[in-house]
Amino acid sequence: SRTHRIAVLAGDGIGPEVMTESLRVLDAVEAKFGFTTERNEQLVGGAAIDASGHPLPPATVEACEQADAILFGSVGGPKWEGLPPEIQPERGALLPLRKHFGLFANLRPGVCLPSLTHASPVKNELIPHGFDVLCVRELTGGVYFGTPKGREVREGEVTAFDTMVYKVSEIERILRVAFTAAMGRGKKLVSVDKANVLASSVLWRETAVEIAKEFPEVELSHLYVDNAAMQLVRRPDSFDVLVTENLFGDILSDEMAMISGSLGMLPSASLGGKKEGSDLYFGMYEPSGGSAPDIAGQGIANPIAQILSAAMLLRYSLGESKAADAIDAAVARVIDEGYRTGDIATGAASEKKVGTREMADAILAAL
Amino acid sequence: SRTHRIAVLAGDGIGPEVMTESLRVLDAVEAKFGFTTERNEQLVGGAAIDASGHPLPPATVEACEQADAILFGSVGGPKWEGLPPEIQPERGALLPLRKHFGLFANLRPGVCLPSLTHASPVKNELIPHGFDVLCVRELTGGVYFGTPKGREVREGEVTAFDTMVYKVSEIERILRVAFTAAMGRGKKLVSVDKANVLASSVLWRETAVEIAKEFPEVELSHLYVDNAAMQLVRRPDSFDVLVTENLFGDILSDEMAMISGSLGMLPSASLGGKKEGSDLYFGMYEPSGGSAPDIAGQGIANPIAQILSAAMLLRYSLGESKAADAIDAAVARVIDEGYRTGDIATGAASEKKVGTREMADAILAAL
Numbered sequence: 001s002r003t004h005r006i007a008v009l010a011g012d013g014i015g016p017e018v019m020t021e022s023l024r025v026l027d028a029v030e031a032k033f034g035f036t037t038e039r040n041e042q043l044v045g046g047a048a049i050d051a052s053g054h055p056l057p058p059a060t061v062e063a064c065e066q067a068d069a070i071l072f073g074s075v076g077g078p079k080w081e082g083l084p085p086e087i088q089p090e091r092g093a094l095l096p097l098r099k100h101f102g103l104f105a106n107l108r109p110g111v112c113l114p115s116l117t118h119a120s121p122v123k124n125e126l127i128p129h130g131f132d133v134l135c136v137r138e139l140t141g142g143v144y145f146g147t148p149k150g151r152e153v154r155e156g157e158v159t160a161f162d163t164m165v166y167k168v169s170e171i172e173r174i175l176r177v178a179f180t181a182a183m184g185r186g187k188k189l190v191s192v193d194k195a196n197v198l199a200s201s202v203l204w205r206e207t208a209v210e211i212a213k214e215f216p217e218v219e220l221s222h223l224y225v226d227n228a229a230m231q232l233v234r235r236p237d238s239f240d241v242l243v244t245e246n247l248f249g250d251i252l253s254d255e256m257a258m259i260s261g262s263l264g265m266l267p268s269a270s271l272g273g274k275k276e277g278s279d280l281y282f283g284m285y286e287p288s289g290g291s292a293p294d295i296a297g298q299g300i301a302n303p304i305a306q307i308l309s310a311a312m313l314l315r316y317s318l319g320e321s322k323a324a325d326a327i328d329a330a331v332a333r334v335i336d337e338g339y340r341t342g343d344i345a346t347g348a349a350s351e352k353k354v355g356t357r358e359m360a361d362a363i364l365a366a367l
Numbered sequence: 368s369r370t371h372r373i374a375v376l377a378g379d380g381i382g383p384e385v386m387t388e389s390l391r392v393l394d395a396v397e398a399k400f401g402f403t404t405e406r407n408e409q410l411v412g413g414a415a416i417d418a419s420g421h422p423l424p425p426a427t428v429e430a431c432e433q434a435d436a437i438l439f440g441s442v443g444g445p446k447w448e449g450l451p452p453e454i455q456p457e458r459g460a461l462l463p464l465r466k467h468f469g470l471f472a473n474l475r476p477g478v479c480l481p482s483l484t485h486a487s488p489v490k491n492e493l494i495p496h497g498f499d500v501l502c503v504r505e506l507t508g509g510v511y512f513g514t515p516k517g518r519e520v521r522e523g524e525v526t527a528f529d530t531m532v533y534k535v536s537e538i539e540r541i542l543r544v545a546f547t548a549a550m551g552r553g554k555k556l557v558s559v560d561k562a563n564v565l566a567s568s569v570l571w572r573e574t575a576v577e578i579a580k581e582f583p584e585v586e587l588s589h590l591y592v593d594n595a596a597m598q599l600v601r602r603p604d605s606f607d608v609l610v611t612e613n614l615f616g617d618i619l620s621d622e623m624a625m626i627s628g629s630l631g632m633l634p635s636a637s638l639g640g641k642k643e644g645s646d647l648y649f650g651m652y653e654p655s656g657g658s659a660p661d662i663a664g665q666g667i668a669n670p671i672a673q674i675l676s677a678a679m680l681l682r683y684s685l686g687e688s689k690a691a692d693a694i695d696a697a698v699a700r701v702i703d704e705g706y707r708t709g710d711i712a713t714g715a716a717s718e719k720k721v722g723t724r725e726m727a728d729a730i731l732a733a734l
């Protein structure tokens with residue numbers, strides 16, 4: 001039977017409890033589809049700071065290096081907020097992981113199911129059929145990692161600076177990921193930039209126009225980032241795939257997730273290069289939402305984002321697409337059947353209000 | 368009688384038609400409050416490109432230099448979209464005006480009146496009383512103007528770069544504007560940055576904490592820009608004043624304007640230094656929305672954003688605050704009385720559906 005290796009980093013807040021459920025779902029599909037995952041569980045984020053003083057200890061990095069993929073929970077919480085940014089759980093774990101493993105392509109679905117439009121902050125008449133957007137964010141370039149970055153005294157005054165920088169090859173590879181994703185969906189790609197102000201965006205736009213020639217079936221259009229921030233609010237259902245650079249993607253994908261109203265349902269994938277001789281990526285998979293310390297430990301968090309992250313891992317990194325399909329279908333079914341955690345419940349009598357464990361139980365039953 | 372000088376740049380699209388109405392309102396308050404404005408009307412944007420090949424001709428800059436303030440309409444349209452960014456109407460007129468006149472403080476109210484929540488894309492139960500946010504955007508620094516900016520070949524590859532840079536003094540002065548504005552409102556200030564990633568944001572946050580000491584009554588808090596983009600969607604009514612750097616302000620103020628649903632009602636002010644020996648600013652005043660070429664020339668655009676921009680001009684640049692108050696009150700009154708242009712109408716029988724001219728007539732009557 002096929003064996004894969006995954007690093008499991010549950011992290012903080014609701015991370016451990018939703019991770020537990022996603023591993024139960026993994027167990028089930030492994031039995032059903034005849035493969036196994038060897039799991040190496042390691043500390044990350046605040047939990048790792050408490051144990052070893054660092055949000056990303058060497059043992060954790062090593063476990064990831066030995067794995068085919070990383071299943072990540074979530075990190076952070078009030079306990080560690082006073083720390084300097086570099087060693088805070090979020091920044092101190094996520095940015096080094098992205099850089100170390102070259103995870104340049106962040107895929108963030110922004111899905112509002114037709115049956116869950118009530119949970120969206122947007123008026124339901126604007127999204128009568130919900131929406132299904134895929135945000136493709138460049139994750140290892142731009143102003144996040146560009147140098148020079150720092151501060152110095154200039155003309156007697158403290159001055160701080162960051163550099164937003166892109167090489168053509170960095171833009172090309174993320175655009176190819178986005179165009180390829182669009183080919184498998186609605187074949188509409190919106191590239192977001194600020195080409196009326198930024199030199200890096202001018203290069204981005206030129207490159208998008210070039211790469212489009214490789215994908216003649218995909219309809220490419222361009223939006224300035226300020227306009228994109230507006231259109232996501234007004235007509236989220238007009239988007240199919242959206243591609244943008246690191247900082248814009250940070251802002252827009254979170255805005256989109258909030259507009260979906262289904263943060264607790266949204267997985268994400270951060271993909272690196274393809275493995276030699278294969279179509280599979282090394283990648284890290286995690287819920288789009290945060291560690292939600294306010295509801296941690298109460299057994300009420302929605303485990304679906306974590307479970308769907310495991311499904312993405314199966315699809316993109318392990319090639320177990322039947323198992324991934326089965327999980328996606330089981331999740332769709334329990335939503336159809338009316339199972340609701342608090343974040344997506346309306347209180348209607350027809351709903352089955354459940355906690356973290358019961359939601360996973362329902363998904364397991366549907367499998 | 369007091370005489371002031373203003374440069375009037377109507378621009379493109381709906382600019383000229385809403386400008387005409389705002390000048391009629393100006394006429395009325397001048398007669399009522401005993402002052403006059405000498406108006407120097409000049410071309411800008413696409414109209415100026417058509418006439419002279421440049422979106423900001425020297426004669427226009429000169430008229431602005433001789434004035435106490437600039438009343439600006441809006442610029443841009445499909446006709447000029449194919450031009451290189453530097454000479455497009457928006458970028459080629461707005462950025463040089465901001466830089467030339469040192470207009471560092473962009474005040475953008477994001478107001479959703481309680482009677483207009485239906486026009487907001489956000490569910491009305493989230494904003495039962497509408498909302499009233501003031502966004503203070505730094506307008507002459509950051510990645511817009513930082514150098515180096517451009518492209519070059521590095522290690523055989525085209526590479527493009529922009530520099531996000533702030534000096535302490537630039538951050539201090541915009542924060543003082545924001546804190547001062549907060550003092551005159553709800554005394555709550557949210558400073559938005561990305562201090563977990565950007566060196567310029569770390570300096571921004573440190574400086575905010577310092578300047579806060581000058582304003583002990585104002586409650587200062589900090590949000591990361593991705594989180595701010597989410598909170599504006601979910602709970603816009605929790606904000607009082609929001610202050611942020613240039614690029615973040617570009618994105619968030621547009622997002623906020625769209626969430627208000629009242630783009631056609633929102634004015635803005637871009638303020639420079641105070642005039643010598645006075646509390647008045649040199650400033651440029653313009654609607655938050657664009658030139659709306661799709662509805663231009665039809666007499667259906669909402670003139671209120673332009674009229675309220677004139678009111679801001681009276682208040683901040685001319686010291687005619689009674690006249691400004693009168694305009695604000697007249698606008699509030701016509702909204703109360705049910706006058707609605709298409710953008711804010713529901714179609715309810717109680718509404719008086721009007722065009723551009725009739726809306727201004729109603730405001731004039733209310734004066």
Ligand SMILES: CC(C)[C@H](C(=O)O)[C@@H](O)C(=O)O
Nearest residue numbers: 090091094095250563564593
């Ligand atoms: C924690 C932070 C550095 C990170 C980012 O900005 O990329 C986070 O917001 C995210 O989107 O994963």
Ligand SMILES: CC(C)[C@H](C(=O)O)[C@@H](O)C(=O)O
Nearest residue numbers: 196197226457458461462617
């Ligand atoms: C036209 C563009 C350069 C400008 C900006 O980005 O500042 C516009 O979006 C604005 O907000 O006034």
